[in-house]
Amino acid sequence: xxxxxxxxxxxxxxxxxxxxxxxxxxxxxxxxxxxxxxxxxxxxxxxxxxxxxxxxxxxxxxxxxxxxxxxxxxxxxxxxxxxxxxxxxxxxxxxxxxxxxxxxxxxxxxxxxxxxxxxxxxxxxxxxxxxxxxxxxxxxxxxxxxxxxxxxxxxxxxxxxxxxxxxxxxxxxxxxxxxxxxxxxxxxxxxxxxxxxxxxxxxxxxxxxxxxxxxxxxxxxxxxxxxxxxxxxxxxxxxxxxxxxxxxxxxxxxxxxxxxxxxxxxxxxxxxxxxxxxxxxxxxxxxxxxxxxxxxxxxxxxxxxxxxx
Amino acid sequence: xxxxxxxxxxxxxxxxxxxxxxxxxxxxxxxxxxxxxxxxxxxxxxxxxxxxxxxxxxxxxxxxxxxxxxxxxxxxxxxxxxxxxxxxxxxxxxxxxxxxxxxxxxxxxxxxxxxxxxxxxxxxxxxxxxxxxxxxxxxxxxxxxxxxxxxxxxxxxxxxxxxxxxxxxxxxxxxxxxxxxxxxxxxxxxxxxxxxxxxxxxxxxxxxxxxxxxxxxxxxxxxxxxxxxxxxxxxxxxxxxxxxxxxxxxxxxxxxxxxxxxxxxxxxxxxxxxxxxxxxxxxxxxxxxxxxxxxxxxxxxxxxxxxxxxxxxxxxxxxxxxxxxxxxxxxxxxxxxxxxxxxxxxxxxxxxxxxxxxxxxxxxxxxxxxxxxxxxxxxxxxxxxxxxxxxxxxxxxxxxxxxxxxxxxxxxxxxxx
Numbered sequence: 044x045x046x047x048x049x050x051x052x053x054x055x056x057x058x059x060x061x062x063x064x065x066x067x068x069x070x071x072x073x074x075x076x077x078x079x080x081x082x083x084x085x086x087x088x089x090x091x092x093x094x095x096x097x098x099x100x101x102x103x104x105x106x107x108x109x110x111x112x113x114x115x116x117x118x119x120x121x122x123x124x125x126x127x128x129x130x131x132x133x134x135x136x137x138x139x140x141x142x143x144x145x146x147x148x149x150x151x152x153x154x155x156x157x158x159x160x161x162x163x164x165x166x167x168x169x170x171x172x173x174x175x176x177x178x179x180x181x182x183x184x185x186x187x188x189x190x191x192x193x194x195x196x197x198x199x200x201x202x203x204x205x206x207x208x209x210x211x212x213x214x215x216x217x218x219x220x221x222x223x224x225x226x227x228x229x230x231x232x233x234x235x236x237x238x239x240x241x242x243x244x245x246x247x248x249x250x251x252x253x254x255x256x257x258x259x260x261x262x263x264x265x266x267x268x269x270x271x272x273x274x275x276x277x278x279x280x281x282x283x284x285x286x287x288x289x290x291x292x293x294x295x296x297x298x299x300x301x302x303x304x305x306x307x308x309x310x311x312x313x314x315x316x317x318x319x320x321x322x323x324x325x326x327x328x329x330x331x332x333x334x335x336x337x338x339x340x341x342x343x344x345x346x347x348x349x350x351x352x
Numbered sequence: 353x354x355x356x357x358x359x360x361x362x363x364x365x366x367x368x369x370x371x372x373x374x375x376x377x378x379x380x381x382x383x384x385x386x387x388x389x390x391x392x393x394x395x396x397x398x399x400x401x402x403x404x405x406x407x408x409x410x411x412x413x414x415x416x417x418x419x420x421x422x423x424x425x426x427x428x429x430x431x432x433x434x435x436x437x438x439x440x441x442x443x444x445x446x447x448x449x450x451x452x453x454x455x456x457x458x459x460x461x462x463x464x465x466x467x468x469x470x471x472x473x474x475x476x477x478x479x480x481x482x483x484x485x486x487x488x489x490x491x492x493x494x495x496x497x498x499x500x501x502x503x504x505x506x507x508x509x510x511x512x513x514x515x516x517x518x519x520x521x522x523x524x525x526x527x528x529x530x531x532x533x534x535x536x537x538x539x540x541x542x543x544x545x546x547x548x549x550x551x552x553x554x555x556x557x558x559x560x561x562x563x564x565x566x567x568x569x570x571x572x573x574x575x576x577x578x579x580x581x582x583x584x585x586x587x588x589x590x591x592x593x594x595x596x597x598x599x600x601x602x603x604x605x606x607x608x609x610x611x612x613x614x615x616x617x618x619x620x621x622x623x624x625x626x627x628x629x630x631x632x633x634x635x636x637x638x639x640x641x642x643x644x645x646x647x648x649x650x651x652x653x654x655x656x657x658x659x660x661x662x663x664x665x666x667x668x669x670x671x672x673x674x675x676x677x678x679x680x681x682x683x684x685x686x687x688x689x690x691x692x693x694x695x696x697x698x699x700x701x702x703x704x705x706x707x708x709x710x711x712x713x714x715x716x717x718x719x720x721x722x723x724x725x726x727x728x729x730x731x732x733x734x735x736x737x738x739x740x741x742x743x744x745x746x747x748x749x750x751x752x753x754x755x756x757x758x759x760x761x762x763x764x765x766x767x768x769x
Contacts, residue, residue, distance in 0.1 A: 121606065121609035132361075144611065172368070
């Protein structure tokens with residue numbers, strides 16, 4: 044189990060992570076979902092022992108990573124956000140070096156390198172220099188380096204950023220396989236669909252704080268099963284804004300001059316009553332879209348902002 | 353284990369990048385090669401510089417014999433390469449094939465003996481600065497001497513001319529008279545010529561630092577140690593730059609997620625920097641040795657090479673630990689290397705520096721390394737003579753390595769990287 048207790052980290056006056064606590068249970072995939080700058084990477088850097096926290100602690104397998112770093116790290120696999128490989132070396136050389144850090148050697152090391160590369164579809168390029176690889180191939184090699192020593196705990200920091208859909212699918216598939224084999228996975232992302240598809244439980248993080256945590260079903264329930272209504276139109280005058288705010292059953296999450304986002308709580312009048320009220324209110328609505336309850340709507344409901352904002 | 357893994361990985365990277373590795377060694381090797389080519393090898397004085405002079409001789413008489421004789425004298429034969437040539441010499445000069453061309457017009461000897469002013473021409477190669485000037489100055493001195501002889505021995509020269517005009521050998525009596533006349537005139541001039549009003553005595557200044565006198569070493573031997581030390585600093589710069597690259601690319605952070613402590617990472621990097629520096633210096637020592645430089649006792653040289661590498665690595669690691677980006681590191685280390693090399697005597701001998709600069713030299717590791725090598729190469733020193741240098745290089749280098757490692761470790765832990 045990974046236990047994160049009251050983690051806090053500041054950079055000057057900026058509080059990057061503020062009292063973050065959560066647990067990742069053995070064998071589960073836990074997602075940390077949040078927009079860029081939410082504090083995901085800072086959190087994961089503290090969990091994997093490369094960034095000292097200002098407060099709090101991280102316990103992995105009943106060991107504090109800052110008190111017993113070598114022992115904990117031996118069972119930890121990390122896939123960083125940056126492609127951290129030596130481009131002037133071959134994939135085989137990179138993995139051989141990485142394996143030697145975990146005391147793998149000889150036939151076992153070669154065998155594991157072969158298996159890892161086959162798993163991500165890079166076996167036929169094992170002896171090519173990494174600088175000749177595409178971005179997706181480098182990402183897959185990055186993943187290999189985190190898996191080579193078959194860690195009990197795998198931490199992945201946005202491993203699919205900037206790659207093509209095929210490589211992304213491959214990476215997600217490998218993570219599922221690894222988790223199915225009993226590895227505990229902590230996965231950070233700002234892609235809502237990845238968190239929904241992959242994770243058993245999700246923590247939503249923003250501005251360095253965990254806003255909500257649970258399974259997808261729990262989160263949507265906690266957010267009131269709210270459907271989200273997006274409106275396009277002219278909402279710059281105060282009278283229009285007041286009328287929009289007065290519609291029963293709808294809660295204004297966000298409003299600016301040309302758009303508005305409303306949450307329709309499951310316990311209220313419901314979409315079929317709210318929608319006609321919105322359209323008949325003379326607000327000059329030009330376009331309407333409805334979003335079923337999902338992580339995006341949960342995030343909006345919690346923060347008033349969209350994940351991509 | 354992790355330290356050796358990091359060292360092996362770095363060596364593997366050098367092996368996988370032969371061009372990059374070659375470039376790493378190219379700078380000090382190129383500089384050493386240029387110095388070797390310019391100044392020549394040999395620990396016993398070297399071949400020096402030969403001035404190629406074309407002699408366009410249309411006179412083919414006494415003056416040209418004198419010119420060739422002067423060029424072929426013992427003192428000049430290794431410095432002047434006089435090539436008899438015709439009018440085509442002008443074309444050769446246009447192609448820059450010689451430093452200068454001397455033209456002796458037809459009838460010059462006859463006119464000289466007759467007391468008529470003559471004109472010798474010098475064509476200089478504009479692409480060379482100093483060597484043509486040497487030829488011009490030398491010819492000017494020769495012309496002044498011939499003018500003085502012409503004025504003093506006008507009648508006798510006329511008589512020589514008559515001898516040359518006559519067919520067959522001159523009569524013994526005539527030669528005897530001419531000889532007696534010249535002898536008499538020289539006796540008359542004896543009080544003017546001897547003793548010379550201005551004497552020339554070469555004095556070697558006593559060594560102010562009470563160091564033993566320099567052996568007869570080549571210019572390459574004089575400059576190579578300083579260049580080699582500077583080259584090692586550049587090698588260390590290139591190797592330590594990797595740390596900044598690792599920091600900026602995220603590789604260092606990734607590495608520290610493995611069971612590798614910052615201290616182990618830095619130890620591995622320091623070992624690889626040291627190894628590269630020692631290898632680089634070793635290559636330069638071999639180049640110097642091949643060019644005839646006698647470095648001194650091999651064990652002491654090895655110790656000095658390692659000590660210099662430790663000093664260079666420590667210096668560069670400390671600087672790299674203080675900067676934030678690779679660009680900052682490059683700029684700062686280059687400035688330090690050049691300044692230290694100039695102050696430390698890599699380019700200019702300490703004795704030629706202004707007095708106020710000399711105390712600053714001792715604050716640079718370049719000085720301690722260069723001084724030690726010079727002591728061994730130029731003065732035949734041994735281990736006992738360079739012990740202090742070894743202590744300073746090892747001690748300071750180790751201290752700087754430790755301080756740099758502590759700063760980097762702190763930065764890594766605090767997330768400043």
